[in-house]
Amino acid sequence: MSSVIGILLDRKTYLGILRKQTGYEHIDYYNQAAVELGMIPFYMCLKHVKTKSALGLCFENQKYTLKRMPIPKVIHNRAMTLSPTSQQKLQAIAKISQVFNGQNRHDKLYIHRLLRASTESSAFLPHAMKYSRENLVKAMSRYVSFFVKPTNSSVGKGVLKVSVMPDQIWQVWWSNQLPRQLAEQQTIDFIDEKVNGQSYLIQETIPLSMYEGRPYDLRVSVQRGDKGQWGVTGIAGKVAADGRHVTNLAKGGEAVRCEKLFLNNGFDPVVKRKQVEEAALQIAESLSLQIPSISDVGMDMGIDHQGAIWLIEVNGRDQRYQYKHLNLNKTFYRTYETPMLYAKYLLSK
Structure with a gap:
């Protein structure tokens, strides 16, 4: 069946389709788009995939049918494949199918290094380095404020923020706790204990523009479309909750329309939006030269007090729900x- 498109989901999401309990995934929108484009979506999870076929849910004639079908020629990966077993299985599928967004959890330090090598994209990067106790000491001598964050996590988990205060006292934000004020050696010991040998990076803090006294950044959805070219599908602002150091909605952040944020800071909303889009497209182009399957990402981008644009991180599986919060239903x-x-x-090629 040449019009079948595979959509690979996490097992929990896949099992929730018939119960309409699919978490952040708005499956009905995939179905609607597929019908309008004359395609048949076939939902799968890795557990039910064999060498050349898969058991999955086929959406046709406005209903789901459980059936075993050949591996579709094109697959959109929305599953998080973190274990070696699942990665091997995905790689095996990719040998007989075009899997786009095959690897969708990208190591933050790896992405930083790829972009650092690009003349055009490196301008959008804050300083960053691999975490080590030695590099932590260096960061404390160089920066007035910086983040220590896991290289392989999402939704703001495990992120520490560190800022210097008078008399060599350091303020450290961790999790949902109130910031603690520590002497230099106490700060080093505290952070090292939290990192606990895991893969972390140190990233200089961007002096983010503020909204009602709270820092904000932007989630920029950058996707390949009908001609295989990159485009910006939407931009949404994320404002940190009072006293918080991350803007993630999962950590109490608030979604605000980007035009409202730009106007609040005295930026021309049309000009600033165009600048953000151009930066995001440049970054996507740079990344796709190194990671050919990348095609659907959510970039966290910041704007500093002078209006300069910065890349904070690249999310390989954009959850997209910020548009729902803002009632931007067409964008969603x-x-x-x-x-x-x-x-x-891809099917037509």
């Missing part, structure tokens, strides 16, 4: 339609 739908347009383009 387009974040599902665009990968399907790209899938149709």
Whole structure:
């Protein structure tokens, strides 16, 4: 069946389709886009995939049918494949199918190094280095404020913020706790204990623009579409909760329309949005030269007090729900339609 598009989901999401309990995934939008494009979505999870076929849910004639089908020629990966077993299985599928966004959890330090090598994209990067106790001491001598964050996690988990105060006292934010004030050696010991040998990086703090006294950044959805070219599908602002050091909605952040944030800071909303889009597209182009399957990402980007644009991190599996919070329903739908347009383009090649 040449019009079948595979959509690979986490097992929990896949099992929730018939119960309409799919968490952040708005499966109905995939179905709607597929019907409009004359395609048949076939939902799978790795557990039910064999060498050349998969048991999955086929959406056709407005209903789901459980059936075993050949591995589709094109697959949009929305599953988090972190274990070696799942990665091997995904690689095996990729040998007989075009899997886009195959690897969708990208090590932050690896992405930083790829972009640092690009003349055009490196301008958007804050200083960053691999975490070590020695590099922590260096950071404390160089920066007035910096983040220590896991290289391989999402939604703001495990992130520490460190800022210098008068008399060589350091303020450290950790988890949901109130910031603690520590002497230099106490700070080093505290952070080292939290890192506990895991893979972390140190990233200089961007002096983010503020909204109502709280820092904000932007989630920029950058996706390949109908001609295989990159485009920006949507931009949404994320404002940190009072006293918090991360803007993630999962950590109490608030979604605010980017135009409102730009106006609040005296930026021309049309000009600033265009600048953000151009930066995001440049970064996506740079990354896709090194990671060919990358095609659907959510970039966290910041704007400093002078209006300069910075890349904070790249999320390989954008959850997209910020548009739902903002009632940007057309944009929310387009974040599902665009990968399907790209899938149709790949099928036609």
